[in-house]
């Protein structure tokens with residue numbers, strides 16, 4: 001994977017840069033493809049198995065493709081007090097099963113831990129930007145491609 | 148209700164948030180003073196101020212700095228813990244958004260005081276805006292030459308901002324180091340402590356954002372500056388993240404010793420609150436009979452609770468606290484790194500039992516099992532996550548026995 005090679009070049013080949021490289025791969029490919037892990041093995045000397053050990057440890061990195069746009073809905077206590085459960089149900093209804101993008105690969109959603117936005121509960125991130133407080137119609141808008 | 152003067156958050160909402168405005172309002176005077184008096188004296192002032200860490204463990208900041216300052220190894224690091232992932236906690240975000248330069252000035256003073264050869268800012272992956280703001284502010288400092296003359300070999304100081312991967316456990320200092328090094332964030336047994344073998348196994352100061360934000364004023368105005376507020380044993384002010392059933396959820400800065408009831412009033416707490424959860428998921432429930440408690444380290448110890456990360460989550464009487472406990476249980480089961488069996492398995496069993504109780508389907512033996520589980524997790528876990536995963540649940544069971552629950 002040439003592109004992954006470029007990302008490694010601009011970041012660094014030392015082990016300490018692994019998470020940074022994986023963040024960049026995730027942002028472009030919406031998961032960590034096997035071929036990327038192989039390039040990392042060759043260029044950074046981190047075995048494929050080790051890379052996936054890291055990928056599966058961190059919530060922001062995924063083994064399988066997620067949507068090009070990800071909605072993260074917080075389900076911790078302060079957000080729960082402000083109706084996050086209904087929002088999760090709405091996401092399930094309009095965007096489909098958690099973690100799975102539709103056929104066009106545009107959007108997927110996931111539950112997540114406290115986002116540090118509890119003062120704006122119920123909180124979410126969409127495309128890694130705060131969407132808080134999150135309203136039901138925001139979710140419908142995302143489903144229609146308007147958000 | 149008393150109005151408290153903002154100290155750490157005094158530049159919150161300022162019209163301009165650039166280096167020029169910061170310097171115009173007295174910024175960077177502390178860094179200049181530190182350089183004039185030297186590392187040893189800088190650390191002494193910090194020690195005299197009585198500043199303790201705001202990340203949860205309340206460890207004296209000066210002691211930490213002094214160990215690294217006097218370490219034998221010439222390679223040392225300073226790490227700013229910006230992982231802020233304790234549920235209900237958002238004060239470090241507000242601190243940086245309000246005054247990124249004060250936090251960075253504190254960091255530069257720390258680096259100078261311990262002769263650090265490098266610094267890292269570990270920002271949780273979900274705080275993209277915070278990382279961008281820090282990066283931009285750092286660039287301004289660098290362009291104005293303020294990263295020069297700090298590093299002991301005379302090179303410009305290297306400050307790297309690293310993004311976390313979305314894992315609560317990486318806020319634990321040794322897990323954080325592993326994460327920066329490029330590994331899974333699995334905590335390591337202590338000792339050795341970070342001051343001896345921290346990041347890359349080198350002597351390391353790791354401090355919370357709020358701890359570091361306190362540094363510039365202490366250095367600029369002396370140890371007495373901190374001691375002019377708060378209590379004898381808890382000098383200074385404290386940031387609290389107040390959320391839940393309050394009209395004005397926000398970050399509040401109050402002097403240590405302020406009664407909890409006053410903080411709740413400031414945030415517009417509903418008149419008839421059932422309880423608050425102090426200190427986040429790893430904290431304890433506190434009921435109205437204790438709302439008069441003083442928010443200081445000694446004040447919370449007296450009532451067997453904790454300030455933890457400064458999270459205060461309020462619950463009205465309609466809230467079923469067993470359902471709240473189920474959420475906390477889910478959080479710990481998800482966030483356990485999995486390397487100790489008591490924590491990996493214990494947090495899952497605990498969550499299952501809490502789910503049963505929250506649904507009102509208890510068989511009667513869950514409470515005894517939860518208690519035994521909590522003992523095992525507390526005694527046999529490597530790190531604070533496993534050791535505190537049952538703290539809130541235990542406090543809830545105590546409250547239930549005392550007849551304090553609305554449901």
Ligand SMILES: Cc1cc2nc3c(=O)[nH]c(=O)nc-3n(C[C@H](O)[C@H](O)[C@H](O)COP(=O)(O)O)c2cc1C
Nearest residue numbers: 200201202228230231232318319320354355358531
């Ligand atoms: C599970 C766990 C999570 C933690 N998360 C954080 C965190 O997000 N931010 C933080 O500053 N400290 C956190 N800590 C505490 C750190 O390990 C460390 O004590 C702290 O960063 C030291 O800084 P201080 O002395 O300035 O408080 C956490 C500890 C544990 C056990």
Ligand code: SF4
Nearest residue numbers: 484487490528530533
């Ligand atoms: S106590 Fe839990 S989180 Fe901490 S090291 Fe052990 S398994 Fe990991």
Ligand code: FES
Nearest residue numbers: 074079114115117
């Ligand atoms: S609990 Fe949802 S953002 Fe903190």
